[in-house]
Amino acid sequence: MEIKQFYREIVNEHNLHPMHKGRMEGPDLVLRGVNPSCGDDIILQLKLNGEIIEDAMFIGTGCAISQASVDMMADQIIGKTKEKALEMAQVFMGMIKGNITDEAELEVLDEAAALQDVSHMPARVKCAVLGWHTMQEILNNPEKSEKLS
Ligand code: ZN
Numbered sequence: 001m002e003i004k005q006f007y008r009e010i011v012n013e014h015n016l017h018p019m020h021k022g023r024m025e026g027p028d029l030v031l032r033g034v035n036p037s038c039g040d041d042i043i044l045q046l047k048l049n050g051e052i053i054e055d056a057m058f059i060g061t062g063c064a065i066s067q068a069s070v071d072m073m074a075d076q077i078i079g080k081t082k083e084k085a086l087e088m089a090q091v092f093m094g095m096i097k098g099n100i101t102d103e104a105e106l107e108v109l110d111e112a113a114a115l116q117d118v119s120h121m122p123a124r125v126k127c128a129v130l131g132w133h134t135m136q137e138i139l140n141n142p143e144k145s146e147k148l149s
Helices: 003-016 064-077 082-096 103-120 122-140
Strands: 029-035 040-049 052-061
């Protein structure tokens, strides 16, 4: 299978069958992230155990890239420290902006590296980074955490 095709399959799979979509019982941090230019609208929920992100889930709607991206992100950050998750977000942002192309450096992203192609699609950048950006925002500013309605 061609590599780009393979990546597209990963994105499709996460979009159609998200593993981390749903409402979390008793999340520690909750933040809504919106990308008005596309209509992507998510609510990220994190469960913390000290410095460790014990669970990550999201609810919301949006395009395939935004939904697949946040699902892959949740998959990657569960079990990681907050610091590690923020470091991964930096790498992801760098990849999407086209500043990081080195495969060894992108390895930390695992499946999320499937979105590297978005660096050639300026209109989709905000879709791809929505979940990661929302995660950075809430980890850096936990006082912004919202109540799940
Ligand atoms: Zn979108």
